[in-house]
Amino acid sequence: MQASVDTLMRDYTGDVPGAAVLVLRDGQPLLRRGYGLADLETGTPVTPDTNFRLASVTKQFTAAAILLLAEDGKLSLDDPVRKWLPSLPASDDAITLRHLLTHASGLIDYEDLMAPDATGQDTLDQVHDIDVLHLLEGEDRLYFAPGTGYRYSNGAYALLALVVGKASGQDFATFLRERIFKPLGMDGTVAYENGISTVAHRAYGHSLVDGRWVRTDQSSTSAVLGDGGIYSSIDDLARWDAALYDDRLLSDAMRADAFTLHNPIHDEADVDGYGYGWRIHGEVLWHSGETIGGRNVIIRWPQRHLTVVVLTNRNDPEPYRLAMKIAALYLPDAPARD
Template sequence: MNKYLLFTLTFAILTACSQKPHPIAEIFKDYQGENPGAAVAIIQDGDIVYHQSYGMAEMESKRPVQSNTNFRLASVTKQFTATAILLLEEKGLIDLNWTLDQVFEDFPEYGQNIQIHHLLNHTSGIWDYEDFVPDSALVNPVMDQGVLEIIQNTDQTYFPAGEQFRYSNTAFALLALMVEKYSGQDFPEFLEENIFKPLDMNTTVAHIKNQNTVPERAYGYTKENGQWIRKDQSSTSAVLGDGGIYSNVLDLFKWDQALYNGTILPKSTKEKTFTNGLLNDGSLIDYGLAWHIKEYKGEKVVYHTGSTTSFRNIFYRIPSRNLSIIILTNRNLPEEESMVDLAERIIEVFQNN
């Protein structure tokens, strides 16, 4: 073999090795190219140590996902709704022991036994409003006030307040209405003034159609018969308190840091959100105030997934390590529960590289 050919082969091998995808990129290979995409960030010790964007924010125009692409957060929204309530508690405008009949006029009798804190940790037993909203309501989608009206026409709960844990989007729609009632501001305005603006989360917004806009918006896609179909909204997508915020990984990095330094909530209050709730019999639940709680290899994890029409997300934090994983996607796969596995796969790869 002549020297020139040997050099050429060696250069080609070295070039191929240098272009080998990052192991995390391998995890997201199905999100790349002309597919609905993802934005991924790893945060450690106050810095974004890994960030990558994959695929399309809007397939029709071939607009790619970027670091400032805003995804519908779905239930990752709930931590901001809970924070708004806790800010009002700090100001003495709300008491978490108030009952629903104290807060809302003409609330059914069972509201005498449901307190605000039951809503925050999903132990209220209140009915799921989604069961009362037909798919045909997409033309005039239900909003938070509509959720209250639905619930005011029910006469029972799944169980007495505090007896069980049952995840409830209804609860967080009602909490958003409380923010409006006791702050005197619209829910998006309160979030903007008290959370987003102080943290310079400049493009994060609780979105109301025809009232505000989502810059650099990712649109959602659902896979049907092997093809990606744009399916961005459902009949319940306009409800704000349970899932209506849009944000991006750069803004969520600022929020992640605020959870450490107490910029928005005092650290003592913040710790309440990461503390397991109690049922009436004294048993613990794996949920705090708008955060799921679990362990990963013996360390406490606080996290929340988000799943709505064509979006799957997770915000996963190991506070003892100052380590956070953010994954935002605009597709209806995988199942919401699998987002935890996805975050932990990223941690494994990150630790081993």
Template sequence: MLTRRLIRSGCLALLIVLGMGRVWAEDSLLVEQVEELLPRHVGAAVMAVDEGKVIFKHAWGNRRFDETEPCTTSTNFRLASVSKQFTATAILLLVDQKVVELDDTIDRFFPECPDYWHNITVHHLLSHTSGLPDYENLIPEGTTLQLMDLNVLELLRATEKPLFEPGAKFAYSNSGYALLGLIVEAAADCRFQDFLRTEVFKPLGMNRSLLYVAGMNRVPERAFGHELDSEKNWIVGDQSLTSAVRGDGGVYSSLDDLELWITDLDQEHLLSDSSYTKMFTPQVRSDRGQQDYGYGWFLDTYRGERRTMHAGETRGFSLMLQRFPNRQAAVVILLNRSALDPPGDYVDQIVDCLLFDRDD
């Protein structure tokens, strides 16, 4: 049984968790400082890890603007495109199991497909170099029902040529990651959400994280998305036409579970050494400044530190996960509000506050 002691001195509350080797201090002044850096929100959750230990973890606000359930460190937010790292992990697990190869062309998994798919590989999908058009641009005008993965597949099957030759350049593609989720199902012979639950989340102890599929599972302690109306009041804005597509953005998770995820990325237990190396090796120069792309992660440097990162934006949610692997550090920011327009620089300010400009 864990022993907990709470020691208070002025504004500092030090929580010592014996038996787990974790010590972190919650400084109410730092909590206020981080909250001031956050944009206006309904609910928010922020965590920082340094040298493999949690140094900050706090949640603010509510899961839904018109209800009273507070956001906590176990509240599940929709991760949007931060989900892509889990889709990439699922594929790399299948590579480790020798069920999938990175140079497999995708006609292996989708026999009825356009001719140009014979030149697109799993590697191209993972690295956003496939040349596939974004399925969002293919949705017929007037569509009101949410798209499912098979709807995306049919939209893409109806295309006749790529935007560019596969492998020629980087072009961020939700289409590629939607297809990767379907490839997991075809190769593993099980539903994508079940594969993530049994092969990724459960082994890491992320028991409250899930790939959400309406009517098939339920999000515990769910944060709902929000947006501002014309008078700048909050309204629930939680789903869009593309919110039911899984591989590009359907995972829900919390600070508590993402702490376990970050720990595994530092300790590298789930995948083979080769797969972790491929995931975080620059596969292509992106079209976003000096950033490269690996498999499910943007790669660059920040303030002299190697950084791996991914943002997530969808209707009602905006998120960021940044890692600094050389110092086993990370910052996670989860908001149940749509992204700022124009975007702010609050992310870097919070990273600086919690990691680089911190007074120890």
């Protein structure tokens, strides 16, 4: 199998931005391998403990933080978001935490509210979760009435990170570390804050520009934690995956709720609907993540106890189809996407 995966990963091999690949069955790694370089400037190779910026794969951790607080009795998923963030406009009265979790809020995309000169690579002024709140405070319009539609919302998950802070009395990064990462032994995983935390064994993002790879590691939105700010490795994600099968972190009932299709989706390939931080397609739970200079995916077949993770530090290609081809090697009846 490794030789077949190596063939699929040939474009990530050598002195190019690389990838880490994990295949788990019944909690055991069938494949655990790095390809290419984590940093072209230093020639550092990708290994299984290389930490990549997860981008939107972060959302499952943000969702889990909210669910932990619900189990603690600190909040309810049906709480209005304005109970926790009262500075939001009255037009958001009907938005609940559940709507935020399932992209059913109708919130305006915060990226579209940023000044044109505040976007792009290497921007000096980065947006943080609290800045997302401030951007949305001035918007008295929604794309649709809460609960009546689906529109993927990074802003919703930035607001959820702020709610975690309000309900727990800890900042979001500390809550994640104390309630999720440390208990699960995810020692290298961090919600990265420049000047506060560090990322060990860090992969740096790269983009192909005019035929050569250049470092493109940060953008104006890279500091927003709730929608995409976690760094992790395939080794730590193996620990996370294991916790999704039992009650060591969340109760059986809460996990089942997270993996339930709450909001149908009709216009995205390989997606029937959204749970809490997970896309759902038949028996498959998955999520992708895209950031400047990096693209990732985690795909789970819980009933078959198989998981495939592909983390990359390059802007292209999107690795979902690659991960499905890897999965097809281990699940002969799984469709390999072209």
